[in-house]
Amino acid sequence: MKEHSIYHRQWLSLWLILLLTVISNMLVLTFWLADTVSSELLLISSGILILSLLALHWNHQVLLKKAEKLIASELTANQPSSGVFPFLTSAVQQTKDALNKDVDRIKKINSELEHRVLQDNLTGLQNRSAFRKDLTEFLQRETLSDQACLCLIRSTELATINHQRGRIAGDQYLLAIAEIVQSVSQRFSTHYVYRLSGSDYAILLPNASASIAPILGKELKQLFDNLQLQILAESIAYSGITFLHPGQPPEQPLSRADLALAKAQTNVVNGWYLQEENAGDAFQGESHWQHTIQSILESHGISFSGQAIQPLNMAINNYIQIIPRFIGPNQQSLPSETVYAMAMRHGTMGKLEELVIESLLQQHKLHPENVARWGLNLSASALFSSSFIVWLEQRLLQEQDITPNLVFEIDEEILDCHLAASIRMFEMLRRVGCRSCISKFGRGLGSFRLYRELRPDYIKLDSYLVETIERDGTSQQFVRMIIEISHRLGCVVIAEGVETTSQREALERMYIDGIQGQLVSKIIPIGD
Missing domain, CATH: 3.30.70.270 (Reverse transcriptase/Diguanylate cyclase domain)
Structure with a gap:
């Protein structure tokens, strides 16, 4: 059976009460015309009229309460009603549909955000x-x-x-x-x-x-x-x-x-x-590494590889980047970065760097025909250790025939941490006749301050500048400015991490002195 709307019910109740009122008044009018009406009948008729009005008011209140309940049920119902409130039902349904769409969209966005939060950007793996x-x-x-x-x-x-x-x-x-x-x-x-x-x-x-x-x-x-x-x-x-x-x-x-x-x-x-x-x-893992590093120090477990730097300026000397490799107790190759990190953690970094330099000097003596300069990167521990700097100066003074061909490199980020220690190290290198180099140059705002204070013989541009040089006009202008200033001051500029011919061509147009990277030279072992 079809359910009538609340508006139909209100009209039906109103018509019933009006009909009852009309009938009662017609009866009174009939008796009055017949001249048989009495005061009691008039009172009864008035009472019926009052009761009808009260009934109409009561019915209105009942319908209002029922309407309130039905509206509440309409708003909370999962399914639309059968049409008690047709306009309200339609509006509620439209609102629900719109809200459901918004909820689905928000859930999708949240799911994507959760996925991104738990995902590594480079590899796409979970983090x-x-x-x-x-x-x-x-x-x-x-x-x-x-x-x-x-x-x-x-x-x-x-x-x-x-x-x-x-x-x-x-x-x-x-x-x-x-x-x-x-x-x-x-x-x-x-x-x-x-x-x-x-x-x-x-x-x-x-x-x-x-x-x-x-x-x-x-x-x-x-x-x-x-x-x-x-x-x-x-x-x-x-x-x-x-x-x-x-x-x-x-x-x-x-x-x-x-x-x-x-x-x-x-x-x-x-x-x-x-x-x-x-x-x-x-701390067994730490102890294991401690014994391994001790074995390296005792057995002189070290070898060297090198990567040649290609000169683009015929006036500069050949240059080879020297890379130490460490050998474990079983003659296996050890990861250099881990060895350095563990040596730093266990306080043996100074001894390890002394071993590297001693071995490098011995290796250089085995190649008297070599005319290229050898470059070696020093760590932060070397820069901040006064005892190491004293030892290095005394040791290099004993090798005056080799020192002009040695270049000691230190990263700009390390040098910028302690300017006084950096100046002391570079002045010592000049006293003993070695060359100095700021590597990874151009990473921060203090680059030119370091350049002015340290006056290096070489600078190596940070590989990030080389990566962006093809597409970034700011990098191009920055590199061009570095090269122009360096040439005026007699400093050699080398670009690290050159990987493409377009990068090489761009650097050549800027008159850079040399380039380093897999594009021009592979890393090869330096024989005994």
């Missing part, structure tokens, strides 16, 4: 936040028998590639590792892959058996070895593997994986290591 979330959720499972495999992967050549080949090559290196990690993990039914930081990745494999570890480690090493041959690097990445169970605090599996990574880095190149049990010493 550290997503890793912590998934790791915590697994460790909070109620089934304690569940087991997952965690693999931490560290790309050890990122800083070296960025410095020697430019940031574009560094990004390509990171993308290649991400592709390898994804391809290996896809062999397993359930897998999660993350990029934790600039150089670290992680694989989480829930419901994993113990047999997964060697399969995972061997496949990663094989693909890393192949990539190493393709890009001609000293290493690519190392893998530390462990297993975890619900109920453990997150620090335990992460500590085991970090220890496994430390052991892998001191094993074979691109190697892997499985750490199943918790270490008795919470």
Whole structure:
């Protein structure tokens, strides 16, 4: 049966009451005309009229209350009513449709934002936040028998590639590792892959058996070895593997994986290591590296590679960038950036740099026919250590036939941290007859202040300036200004990280003195 609207009901009630009123008054009028009406009948008729009006008022109040309830139900109902309030129903439905569309749009935006928040911009992998979330959720499972495999992967050549080949090559290196990690993990039914930081990745494999570890480690090493041959690097990445169970605090599996990574880095190149049990010493990974660095110092475990700088100005000397490589107790190559970081952490950086310089001097003596200048990068520890500067000055004074061919490079960012120490280092290098160089020049507002105070023999433009020189007019003007000022002051300008012929052509047009990068020279070992 069709339900009438509230307006129909109001009119129906009104007509019924009016009809009752009219009938009662007609009866009174009939009796009055018949001259039989009495005062009692008039009172009755008046009473009926009053009661009708009261009834009309009461019915109106009832309908208002009912209307209020129906409006509330219309506003809260999931489905439209059968038409008690047709105009209201239509307006409410339109409003609901519009709100639903807005809600769906907002949900979509929120989903995209959540995805972006948990995603690494470069590789498209999930990031550290997503890793912590998934790791915590697994460790909070109620089934304690569940087991997952965690693999931490560290790309050890990122800083070296960025410095020697430019940031574009560094990004390509990171993308290649991400592709390898994804391809290996896809062999397993359930897998999660993350990029934790600039150089670290992680694989989480829930419901994993113990047999997964060697399969995972061997496949990663094989693909890393192949990539190493393709890009001609000293290493690519190392893998530390462990297993975890619900109920453990997150620090335990992460500590085991970090220890496994430390052991892998001191094993074979691109190697892997499985750490199943918790270490008795919470700092076993640190101790492991401490013993490794001590072994390097005692056995003089160091070799050198070099990258030639191509001169574009025939008046300048040939220049070779010298790159130290460290050899572990088992004659394996160790990741240089990690060795430096651990030496800094354990207070042996000074001794390590002394070993590098002593070995460099001995290596130079083995090549008396060499006429090129050798450039070596010094760390922040060397700049801020007075004892090291005193030792270096005394040692170089003993090698006066070699010092004119040595160039000591220090990054602009390090020099800018302590101007007084920087001036002391550069003055000492001039006293002993060595050459000085500010590397990664042009990164900050203090570049020209350093230039004026230090008066270097060489400056190496930061690779970011080289990357943007083709498309950024500001970079072009900045580089042109640096070259013009340097030539007036007798300073040689070299561009680092030259990767394309268009970059080279642009720099040649600016009359730069030399260029360095994979485009013009590969990194090759310096023979004994």
